[in-house]
Amino acid sequence: MEKENQLSPAVSKQANKRLTNYRKAEKFKDFLCVAPSLLFLFVLTYYPVFNSFYISLTDWNLLKSTKHFKGFDNYKWLFAGTGWDTFKDSIRVTFEYTFLEVLIAIVIGILLAALFNNMSKSFSIMRSIVFMPHYIAMSTGAVIFTWILNTDFGILNIFLEKLGFAKIEWLNSSKNALFAIVMLTGWKAVGYTMMIFLSGIRGIPVDYYEAASLDGAGLFKQFTSITLPLLSPTTLFIFVTTFIDSMKVFQSVEVMTNGGPLNATKVIVYWIYELGFVDYKTGRASAVVVLFFLFLLLFTALTMRVTNKNVHYEG
Amino acid sequence: MSPLVKKRLFFSLQFILALAVTLIMMFPIYWMFITSVKSQQEVLQAVPTLWPSQFHFENFSVVMKAAPFGLYTKNTIIMTVGIMVLQLVIGIFAAYGFAKGSFWGRDKMFLLVLGAMMVPHQAIFIPLYLIVAKLKWIDTFAGLIIPNAVSAYAIFLLRQTFKSINDNYLEAGRIDGIGRIGLIFKILVPMCKPTVITLTIITFINGWNQYFWPLIVTNKETVRPITLGLAKLKRAYAGLEVQNFNEIMAGSVLAILPIVILFIALQKYVVKGVANASLK
Secondary structure, eight states: OOGGGOOOOOHHHHHHHHHHHHHHHHHHHHHHHHOOOOHHHHIIIHHHHHHHHHHBBBOOOTOOOOOBBTTHHHHHHHTSSSHHHHHHHHHHHHHHHHHHHHHHHHHHHHHHHHHHHSSSHHHHHHHHHGGGOOOSSSSHHHHHHHHHHHHTTTTHHHHHHTTTTOOOSSSSSSTTHHHHHHHHHHHHHHHHHHHHHHHHHHOHHHHHHHHHHTTTTOHHHIIIIIIIHHHHHHHHHHHHHHHHHHHHOOOOHHHTTOOOSTTTTTHHHHHHHHHTSOOOOOOHHHHHHHHHHHHHHHHHHHHHHTGGGGTTTOO | OHHHHHHHHHHHHHHHHHEEEEEEHHHHHHHHHHHHHHHHHTOSSSSSOOOEEEEOOOHHHHHHHOOOOOHHHHHHHHHHHHHHHHHHHHHHEEEHHHHHHOOHHHHHHHHHHHHHHHHHHTTTTHHHHHHHTTTTTTTTTHHHHHHGSOOOHHHHHHHHHTSSSSSSHHHHHTTTTOHHHHHHIIIHHHHHHHHHHHHHHHHHHHTOOHHHHHHHHSSSSGGOOOHHHHHHHHHHHTTTTOOOOOHHHHHHHHHHHHHHHHHHHHHHHHHHHHHHHHHH
């Protein structure tokens, strides 16, 4: 920079200007790199969020081109009479499902991680097999499980009969259908959570275990007083992601039960789909969407507060 | 008991338990493959056989006639590759801009990406459907692909990885006269190969397994992906007195096979990627 002083003022001024222009052009090119993603996010994510809210204030029916502004009519419908009955039930079903799924994902995930925590080749192959269902399409999994859970010819019932139990109506009874869905989604989830817990376990310093075993702590004691407490950040991560995913459960329900029998598996997202694309009540569907979205946003905001260290703004 | 014997005994016990769990977890997939080559009578036997007495590979040709699985597979490939390429290209450019670029409001704009990660697909699908309908993209590949063109998660993950690369490498490249696109694809991407490969695999598998969105924007067979085709086939059989489970399972095998092969071939990356992505 000092060399510039030796140039004549006119030349130096021109050079500075060119440098500024160059920098401006570079900045603009950098911006161009992110522009497509921002454009897409605005058109495909942010605009639809606001539009959902607007549609929820209208009486719109997907088949008609006219819509009228109705204020909070759809919301009133949701909180009274038949609307409330279905809404209430679908919230209950969704939370029942979420509770079971989160429980399975965490408890079985941790147990499997402890069991499969071995570096040998054979364990690595077995881990991959346990993990594989995670990547099989939910709809395909649902078709396979419909066969396994078939009342008369399904292998599970035949097996149970051999053990002396009565046949169980898995998918045709409103008592068991939700549990049947949990079997499928749990089967898909536990391999994944095992992997996450395992990488959590691997992050625990070996010295802790060595010290504990010198103190005479057995394996069970080591597991409950070292592994479990130190896995709590991982557990929280699994809890939050599984909770949000479970609230959005749809595919397994759509393929296995269509929300039935008797609404026993009509979870929120399935109900939204049914309202919007089967009954064509777009306004009502959007009202449920808005409430659902606000709930998820609130939940995410709350967990972010709890887990401030898991936020990565600073990079 | 000597410590060594104790250790061996413990390992054997652990191994047997782990093997039992593995077999249980694998069973549904095994049962699908085995059912798909059984005869109708054998499928409905009171005592199920764990190995077919006779292989009936014709189930596959029967199911190919009942539903156009070849077409479904082709549609899925087009849709998946389209989504994958767009998400990666747009994601890589955006990640470069957010990680290494300099322009006004860069970090504030990045918050918009993080915000988009929180929006569930189900909260926006009705307006999205309207946009697609207005563009006359219902039953087209554009309708299947474009709404999935950007993945906030991909941008986030790539940006984190690009950030970890020292700026000096880019400076050196600039001095050598490499342009921006060259910097990204000749320096950044090769240096972040593991993340890019993992992301490619995850994007591919997610694309392959898409269900909700295709269900909404497709009515015709001509663009329908295999996940929907299989569910439709299952429903078509569901009304029948005797369900042809061997044929439904043959269809499932056709739907699952590419992913299973991909998974086995690349499992090292897939497994590592998941562990890394969760810890980032």
